[in-house]
Amino acid sequence: MKPHRLISAWALALWLTACGGASEQAGHDDHGEHAADEIVKGAHGGRLLEQEGHAVELAIAEEGTPPKYQAWLYRDDKPLPASAGTVQVRLRRLGNVAEYHILKPQADGSLMAGTIVGEPHSFDVEVLANIGGKALRWAYPSYEGRTEIAADVAHASGIRVQPAGPGVIADEHEVQGLLTPVEGRVAKVMARFPGPIRSLRANVGDPVRAGQALASVESNLSLTTYTVSAPISGVVLARSASVGAVAGEGAPLFEIADLSSLWVDLHIFGADAQHIRPGVPVTITRMSDGVSVETTLERVLPGTATASQSTVARATIANADGLWRPGSAVKAKVTVDRQPAGVVVPLSALQTFRDWDVVFTRNGNTYEVRPVELGKRDGERAEVLSGIKPGDPIVVEQSYLVKADIEKSGASHDH
Numbered sequence: 001m002k003p004h005r006l007i008s009a010w011a012l013a014l015w016l017t018a019c020g021g022a023s024e025q026a027g028h029d030d031h032g033e034h035a036a037d038e039i040v041k042g043a044h045g046g047r048l049l050e051q052e053g054h055a056v057e058l059a060i061a062e063e064g065t066p067p068k069y070q071a072w073l074y075r076d077d078k079p080l081p082a083s084a085g086t087v088q089v090r091l092r093r094l095g096n097v098a099e100y101h102i103l104k105p106q107a108d109g110s111l112m113a114g115t116i117v118g119e120p121h122s123f124d125v126e127v128l129a130n131i132g133g134k135a136l137r138w139a140y141p142s143y144e145g146r147t148e149i150a151a152d153v154a155h156a157s158g159i160r161v162q163p164a165g166p167g168v169i170a171d172e173h174e175v176q177g178l179l180t181p182v183e184g185r186v187a188k189v190m191a192r193f194p195g196p197i198r199s200l201r202a203n204v205g206d207p208v209r210a211g212q213a214l215a216s217v218e219s220n221l222s223l224t225t226y227t228v229s230a231p232i233s234g235v236v237l238a239r240s241a242s243v244g245a246v247a248g249e250g251a252p253l254f255e256i257a258d259l260s261s262l263w264v265d266l267h268i269f270g271a272d273a274q275h276i277r278p279g280v281p282v283t284i285t286r287m288s289d290g291v292s293v294e295t296t297l298e299r300v301l302p303g304t305a306t307a308s309q310s311t312v313a314r315a316t317i318a319n320a321d322g323l324w325r326p327g328s329a330v331k332a333k334v335t336v337d338r339q340p341a342g343v344v345v346p347l348s349a350l351q352t353f354r355d356w357d358v359v360f361t362r363n364g365n366t367y368e369v370r371p372v373e374l375g376k377r378d379g380e381r382a383e384v385l386s387g388i389k390p391g392d393p394i395v396v397e398q399s400y401l402v403k404a405d406i407e408k409s410g411a412s413h414d415h
Helices: 003-019 152-156 272-273 399-406
Strands: 027-031 031-036 047-049 054-061 069-076 078-080 085-093 097-105 112-114 123-131 136-144 146-148 159-161 165-181 184-192 193-202 213-219 225-229 235-240 252-257 261-268 280-286 292-305 310-318 329-346 352-353 357-361 365-371 374-377 382-386 393-397
Touching: 047 136, 054 085, 054 123, 069 085, 069 097, 069 123, 085 112, 146 399, 165 374, 165 382, 213 252, 213 310, 261 280, 261 292, 261 329, 280 310, 329 374, 329 393, 352 399, 357 399, 365 399, 393 399
Parallel strands: none
Antiparallel strands: 027 031, 027 136, 047 054, 054 069, 069 078, 069 112, 085 097, 085 123, 097 112, 123 136, 146 365, 159 393, 165 261, 165 329, 184 252, 193 213, 213 225, 235 252, 261 310, 280 292, 280 329, 292 310, 329 382, 352 357, 357 365, 357 393, 374 382
16 A cells, blocks of 8 residues: 555544444434434334334344335234234435335234335334324434545545446456567668678667668778668667678678567467457557557467467557567557446445445445445456446445445444
8 A cells, every 4th residue: 555545544544533433323213312222122123113102113024035124013012913003114315315115914913015125224214103093103213334434534545436337348358478570670781792890880779760871891802991871760779790890791780670660479378369359459568667558459370389389469569769679578458349338337446245245335425335236347347237326426446445434333234
């Protein structure tokens, strides 16, 4: 972690310690407020809501069924049949999202909703009941997977939020390759006639232009001196001559290469070779400094590299600044397919919470867990099939800090 991130994490921890972190707010009904640890439980383990001798025991049934509200009715502490009253539950989720559950009598004497209570079970609850003609109402918060972080603390900690939205999931293959000069752009410079070398005017690494004088040689035949010129523009890769030495017939004095563009020979192994075709996008990355360039795969060579038994795929990159050097190893990401997705999030947004894959949404200074169903993913992003919708504000950086604070606060699953 970078130093400023360490400071940010420390600042977040300090602020949360001072404020006590996120805690479940006190439950309350029409007649007063009760601390969370004073919640009264009924015979079935649900929350017992009492008023004027009437009571509703409310729970979320989760055994053998998707989560649904279930209730039992009482008068003067005595159980009543399910037909003795009605119950409905109104929920208000983060972001002012309303949700309604109407409970109906069951054969076992309880009332149960036909609708599922989606995760997280974090909301403000309003219970409306009618028992024997008596209208009753209770309201209380029931939060889980939720925390409060002040805007200045979130900013200092590097917590960044952006809307979820559509994107593209790429089928990418990561391979390695080698930079080489383009064939036909390398020239070996030789003396036309043998004889002693009288002068040399270029060294290894020097840029030269076509027609530029590189050396002078005295011909053994005519005893006159002639000039050896560069046949192409480029960079001197090698010099195998020295003043006073004899330039032999057919022996190269210099090697020059035009490095304004280079080949990237990518080595592809095994089954990956079956998916890679000319024309697909390729991202080439220098190992020395991480700089990347986009190009296109031009061809897959018909043979196999003897030493590695790999298939060689070739692309070309521009090298106007000369920073890409022949012989250097590079990394490459070959994109063989792109699939559009309705909702995608960066991988940095994903965390685990209980046994869920989750992201964290923000509403004001409140952050809350959102379980998500994931689809395809690539090296940078993941498709979200359900759990969030386009436009939802999602924590995309430092999401682990939000998770840590929610876990520190003791994310309750008490209904």
